[in-house]
Amino acid sequence: MPRADARQQLAEILAAQCRFDERLRCLDGREPFDEPFGVETNGPVEPWELADATDEMLDHSSRYSPTPVRTVRKVLESCPTAAQDVSFVDFGCGKGRALLIASEYPYRAVIGVEISAQLAAVARENIARFRSPAQQCRRLEVHHQDAARYEIPADAGVCYFYEPFSPTVAGRIVDNIEESIRRHPRPVVLCFVGRGLPARDDGDGGTSRTGAAVRGRPMWSAGPMVESPDDPYYDAWLFVSDPEGRLG
Ligand SMILES: C[S@@+](CC[C@H](N)C(=O)[O-])C[C@H]1O[C@@H](n2cnc3c(N)ncnc32)[C@H](O)[C@@H]1O
Helix, strand or coil, X not given: CCHHHHHHHXXXXXXXXXXXXXXXHHXXXXXXXXXXXXXXXXXXXXXXXXXXXXXXXXXXXXXXXXXXXXXXXXXXXXXXXXXXXXXXXXXXCCCCHHHHHHCCCCCCCEEEEECCHHHHHHHHHHHHHCCCXXXXXXXXXXXXXXXXXXXXXXXXXXXXXXXXXXXXXXXXXXXXXXXXXXXXXXXXXXXXXXXXXXXXXXXXCCCCCHHHHHCCCCCCEEEEEECCCCCHHHCEEXXXXXXXXXXX
């Protein structure tokens, strides 16, 4: 690509990112979360701003940006599994906002996996500081680890992905989840939130939508598409595996 075109493209990406962040600030203003609960989940963080960023992270990891609060609640309430029967896992939990919101539901455990030590530390601090009368689950864990290497707990039933990484990485995690279901048959819901930033091209036809990782896999049935109450960008796609028909 000629240099001027590349420069123009970069300028457009940066402008789109600024508009995106401004929109998120507005959404966060409508449903304040950080101040009332004494936490810090809102500021975006680029992979290259992380002191512990590796080449692998720069190639495959998305920036940190939280899911808007109302979208997380709507996605969790759209899952057909009973929260008290399963654990919730956020693959790429960042500063832990989705974990804190998930703890308002009676999950057995709420687990975050985060590749950046810096962000995992912020998530742990947020968990320690979080004070909400709505909190029902007190077993919250954050694992500093590449989510592709994380051993899936035998009771993981809601697996949450908000555009954390490329479909290549997501594919490895879905392999691990399928293996876990074969060893411990149970219903599992995959929640893929977000449409992906159009500028990323990781070999999947120009889209970075993580949900491409389940395409063509017979174990999964498409569940409801969840319209975000915040912005269509945050619409979510659910996929359900129910090997023993327990969800009726
Ligand atoms: C868009 S943020 C989502 C944050 C959080 N799930 C939420 O919804 O508020 C994506 C996060 O995934 C993390 N991430 C990227 N690649 C990862 C990997 N391979 N393993 C674990 N975390 C990863 C990033 O560092 C970032 O914090």
